[in-house]
Amino acid sequence: MALTGGGPADGIGVLTDELVRRLKPLTFSDPVTHVYNPIDYARNGYDRYVARFGNSAKEVLLLGMNPGPFGMVQTGVPFGDVEMVTGWMGITTFVSQPEYPHPKRPVDGFSCSRREVSGGRLWGWAKQRFGPAEAFFSHFFVLNYCPLVFMEASGRNRTPDRLPAAEKKTLFSICDRVLRQSVAIYRPRWVVGIGAFAEKRAVAALEDTDVKIGRISHPSPANPKANRGWDAVVERELADLGIDLPAVKR
Secondary structure, eight states, rough: OOSSSSSOOOOHHHHHHHHHHHHTOOOOOOEEEEEOHHHHHHHHHHHHHHHHOOOSOOSEEESSSSSOOEEEHHHSSOOOOOOHHHTTOOOOOOOOOSSOTTBBBHHHOGGGOOOHHHHHHHHHHHHHHOOOOOOHHHHHHESSSSSOOOETTTOOOOOOOGGGHHHHHHHHHHHHHHHHHHHHHHSSSSEEEEEEHHHHHHHHHHTTSSOOEEEEEOOOSGGGGGTTTTTHHHHHHHHHHHHOOOOOOO
């Protein structure tokens, strides 16, 4: 799917088409009962995000694990808290439905009233530090390693690292390849995992490249460190990596 008249966004569009096609036949065993793929049913939001902010080379690629239930699941944008996506990024669009919706995990799209805490923290920090979204995205871009969301019958989220070994092997081989191709498109100096899982997968997928790999703490409320002032934590961690940031916008 072509997103623009050329540039990195078109390459990501082709990769996304391939990723949707290769993931579609995969099946997952109990306790996973439902699987959502937001880059399929919420492709409108994802395409707008990539076309608006992902059509140039990047210095730093921030890598998440997989979508959250009130973020990318709803909007198609990584860490896609509705308030930040609409208000700061200026993106809003129609979102369709997953093929097999979970009764306890509805997709309300941009009408979702729940906040995505991780996304609110990530994008809130970017807004405070850089000001306009365009200023942040001139240096950074955010992608997820895996686009799939795994849910149990209760509605509980099951993260990719907790899948059976055989399922992980197949899934990770697909996601590793797309990560390598994404890095080839954006040519970043750094790939920074948002959390330990993303860093680990970046190390595995990019071992034969010269890109630098690092990690920042995940902004999830499940991470105690993030609940003690994630903005200050991520500032220190990026500085320790040697990634320069502009002065705080007021």
